[in-house]
Amino acid sequence: MERDSVKDQADSYVTDDGRTIGPTVMEMKNITLRFGGVEAIKDISFDIREGEIRAIIGPNGAGKSSMLNVISGFYVPQEGEVWYKGAQRPPMKPYQVAQQGIARTFQNIALFEGMSVLDNVMTGRLTQMKSGLLAQSLWKGKAEREEVENREIAEKVIDFLEIQAIRKTPVARLPYGLKKRVELARALAAEPTILLLDEPMAGMNVEEKEDMSRFILDVNDEFGTTIALIEHDMGVVMDLSDRVVVMDYGRKIGDGSPHDVRNNQEVIDAYLGVAHD
Amino acid sequence: MFYREAGDFNTSYAQDQQTFPIKFDRYRYYLVLFVAIFVIPFMVNDYWVNSLFLPFLIYAIAAIGLNILVGYCGQVSLGTGGFMAVGAYACYKLMTAMPDVSMFIHILLAGVITAAVGALFGLPSLRIKGFYLAVATLAAQFFLVWLFNRVPWFYNYSASGQISAPERDTFGILITGPNTDAWATYMFCLIFTVGSALVARNLTRGSVGRKWMAIRDMDIAAEIIGVNPLRAKLTAFAVSSFFIGISGALFFSIYLGAVEVGEAFGIQKSFLVLFMIIIGGLGSIFGSFAGAAFLVLLPVLLKIVGVDWLGWPTDIVAHLQLVIVGGLIIIFLIAEPHGLAQLWRVAKEKLRLWPFPH
Incomplete structure (x- = not known):
């Protein structure tokens, strides 16, 4: 299933499989996040549109989870702005972010085991x-x-x-x-506006991955929930997502439809390595 | 066989969320309540009330309170004795300042005052956890006892430094002082115990309880789903202290009558209530009752068996009690951290299928 490159100018558009993607609901503007001297995220901007499935991919340590943590309020970036529903979001605590309609899952399951x-x-x-x-x-x-x-x-x-x-x-x-x-x-x-999934398929076998993919698509389809997900399984990412952000060493090296990203030379280099001469 | 839920259908969510969804449990609860209200008051004498029922009912309230904090919200506290003292002294000041007001109001107000004090001492819990929090609450314990010893205003400048409960009645029935009837003090405490258990159960099965348990199980995940940790922890401290304050007020005014703070509400009281919920079961209202019953009954039982039947000296029996309680704590912590309540749950699971387990 290949999708055309995204029409950036249009306020909303209809995908090949008939879902309507609305205007931008969340926008990250020039986010920079440092831990001491380490720059986990360097000057990254991207947007999430209403109703789309937005994937964030990249090799290990690229800063994907940090990005998700910025969105959900765990980390406050040193520079940059987070715009949500057309307004700049002041720095807030994770529980306040949750009250604004942003829900998430964790890479390592964070359920309440005693309940x-x-x-x-x-x-x-x-x-x-x-x-x-x-x-x-x-x-x-x-x-x-x-x-x-x-x-x-x-x-x-x-x-x-x-x-x-x-x-x-x-x-x-x-x-x-x-x-x-x-x-x-x-x-x-x-009933979140945006659902953040941090590696929803990590550690699963093929059947479980298929189940989970189906659930993600169904959630998006039936509730119209906007989904931003981090995933390592390239097959899953390319099939599920409408647009993909690619990160490497804290920088954004690609952004666009799965088709665009797959043919992006910088992305190929990041994943496969490149000979330095 | 006799304990089963076959044919017992819940057809609405309200039914499914009731305290005892299984009919058998519900009827047993009504039976216990019936016996407690209509049978026991007519059978008790002073000895039974003072050595068994009053301490059981009052410690059960304290155990429920501490269980909310430790068992449901996961915040370890060693300040129980201190908070009971707050309840006792608040009750004493209210009783002497407003002699005409009903004792019900005094006890409840004592609970409210203790809740405020508890929330204050709960503030460190926002920054520290586990052992460190336990030490911080230990500071509360020692500070509060010291305060009530050193500031004469709290004991109305009495020469002995003690507080003693003046005679007060409720609806014309005497419930404090030396000339009370056994059934009256019993009923008075029973009302508070049943009320506390109901309120605690309602809170823990609702959204507040889920917030507490979320904080207990994983505070980071709790925050990410929208629980304000500050408010959740402070409400846990406040509600817990409310119950502990009520129990302290009852302990002083109804049970002991006169109190020397270091003796009645010292650190050993904090440990006693903590042992109750560990043996009874953390995170269970039933466990609070089971633990309180166990630790109140044990010394009485040991005394009957050891001193009266076997003729051992009393000090040996008293030490034996420490040995048994200590051993049990270790056994429960290792083998069954959820205490008697979990044993009871397992027994019920088994009984559902017995005698045909497959």
């Missing part, structure tokens, strides 16, 4: 649950209503990701592949 699958998915709804301590302590009125309403949404996500059978199982007992899926469910339960 059941259902409770884990319900934690994804926490930003939406507003009832006070007193109401909750009595479990009457608003607190109970809110609990049931949010449970319905959580159950929809559980249905969608086909984890109904394990909803009462403690997460600690689940195998790796299912844990990845539960983590996706938790992020999805928040």
Whole structure:
């Protein structure tokens, strides 16, 4: 499945497979991130459009995860601006970023091991649950209503990701592949505007990767969720994503459709190595 | 066989989220409540109430409080004794300042005051974790005891430095002082214990409880899904201290009647309540009750068996108790970190299938 190069000027356009890609929802402008003397990210700019699947790829240590951490508020870049929904985002804490509708999963699974699958998915709804301590302590009125309403949404996500059978199982007992899926469910339960996936397919076999790819496409298709993902499996990236950012040693070396990126000489050099003479 | 959920269907999410989703559990809970309210008060005498029921009910509240902080939110605290002292002294000051107000109000207000103090001493938890936090709360323990010893205003300038509960009644029934009826003090404490358990259960199964558990299991992930760690930890400290304050107030006013702070609310009290939740089960309301019952019953049982039946000297029995509790703590920490509550859960899982496990 090859896609044409992106029409940068148009506000929104329709892809070959019939999905509508909207205007820019998030824009990174000249981001530079340093840890002491090490520049993890050097002057990188790119944008994420509404409804698209945006991949960030690059060799190990290229700064991909750091980039994701900048988006989700873990790191505050020394230079550059983050624009979200048409406004510049002031430096904020990760939980404030989450409240703005940005959810993410982690490279190493970060589930709450002591809780059941259902409770884990319900934690994804926490930003939406507003009832006070007193109401909750009595479990009457608003607190109970809110609990049931949010449970319905959580159950929809559980249905969608086909984890109904394990909803009462403690997460600690689940195998790796299912844990990845539960983590996706938790992020999805928040009904995010942008979903950040940090290596959603790391450590999976071919079938699990196919399952996960299908879920990612379905999420994008059915909920219209914008997805930014980091992935090492090139086949997956080229098939899933609408546009790809390629990073190497903290610099951006390519940006465009999978087709463009694949034929970019600098990208080929970064991945395959190049002879220096 | 007899414990099963076949034919027991929940048809709405509200039903599925109730405290006891299985009918059998629900009926057993009603039965226990019935016995506690309608049978025990008519059977007890002073000895049973003072040596068993009052300490059990009061320690259960403290254990619930500490369990919210340690078991649900994962913040280790060794300041329980100090916070109980805050509840006791707050209650004493309120009782003497406003003699006409109902004891219910005094006890609840003592809880609220302790909640504020607890939230204050919870502030370091934002920066430090684990052992270091435990040491910080240890400082709270020693500071609070020192404060109540050294500032005469807290004990109304009494010559002995002690506080003693004046006689107060509720709805015309005497519940503090030396001339109380056994059933009255029992019922008064029972109301607070049942109320605390219900509130704690409601909080821990709702969104606040999920925030606490998220912080406990992985604080970074909790933050990324939108939990404000500052607010989650401070509410845990406040709610936990609220319960501990209530238990301290009851411990002083109903159970002991007169208190010398270093003796009643010293560091050993903090450890006792911590042992209760370790043996009973971290992160479980039932475990708080089980732990409190166990550590209240153990000395009584040992005394009956050792002193009364076998005729051993009392000091040997007292030391034996330390040995047993110490050994049990080690065994539980290694073999079953989730305590009696987990044993109970496993037993229930097995009973569901028994006698046909396949």
